[in-house]
Amino acid sequence: MRCPYCGFEEDKVVDSRISKDGNAVRRRRECLKCAQRFTTYEYIERIPLIVIKRDGRREPFSREKLLNGIRIASSKRPISMDDIERVVDEVDASIDDLKTREIDSYKIGEEVMRRLKTLDDITYIRFASVYRSFKDTGELLDEVANLLDRKK
Numbered sequence: 001m002r003c004p005y006c007g008f009e010e011d012k013v014v015d016s017r018i019s020k021d022g023n024a025v026r027r028r029r030e031c032l033k034c035a036q037r038f039t040t041y042e043y044i045e046r047i048p049l050i051v052i053k054r055d056g057r058r059e060p061f062s063r064e065k066l067l068n069g070i071r072i073a074s075s076k077r078p079i080s081m082d083d084i085e086r087v088v089d090e091v092d093a094s095i096d097d098l099k100t101r102e103i104d105s106y107k108i109g110e111e112v113m114r115r116l117k118t119l120d121d122i123t124y125i126r127f128a129s130v131y132r133s134f135k136d137t138g139e140l141l142d143e144v145a146n147l148l149d150r151k152k
Contacts, residue, residue: 001029001040008033021089049095050102058102063092070112073127079120087115121147 002009008031015028025042049061067088074084091111095103109131116124125144134140 003031003034003036004038005036006031006034046096047101049100051108052102052104054105061095061103061108063088066091066108066112069130070116070123070127073116073130074120074123077120077123079123083119087112087119090115117147117150121151 001011003011010032011029012032013027014030014037017026018024019026019041023043027040027042028037029040030037050058051061052058067084070084070087071081091108094111095108113124113128113131116127124147125140128134128143129140132139132143134143
């Protein structure tokens with residue numbers, strides 16, 4: 001491990017712990033040259049998941065892309081970054097549970113929307129409008145009406 005402060009390649013592990021979610025090992029390290037401390041995380045290397053897009057293209061699953069999409073949909077809404085990350089973690093875990101190497105993008109979108117429905121109505125509608133590619137205001141109003149019916 002290269003020290004982020006001085007670049008020296010030798011360090012000692014001061015502390016090791018399992019992360020909060022149990023998916024990583026957090027290690028506190030100390031550089032043997034400059035004595036600066038830094039943190040590293042070790043994750044299990046997963047088999048890359050391929051997302052099948054609507055037009056048939058295939059691309060690697062990107063947690064960051066999913067996180068960014070939800071962040072954009074929730075902009076100027078009272079939703080914390082922790083809530084957004086929790087949604088992404090839950091979707092990621094549900095995809096892992098499928099034990100498949102390829103997944104249709106609509107399945108990911110449905111998982112996200114199911115969780116956003118309980119988190120924030122406006123964020124849900126914003127995400128759904130992009131995900132479902134509403135063609136006109138009628139489709140948007142239908143989705144809002146469905147949401148209101150479920151709330152009753």
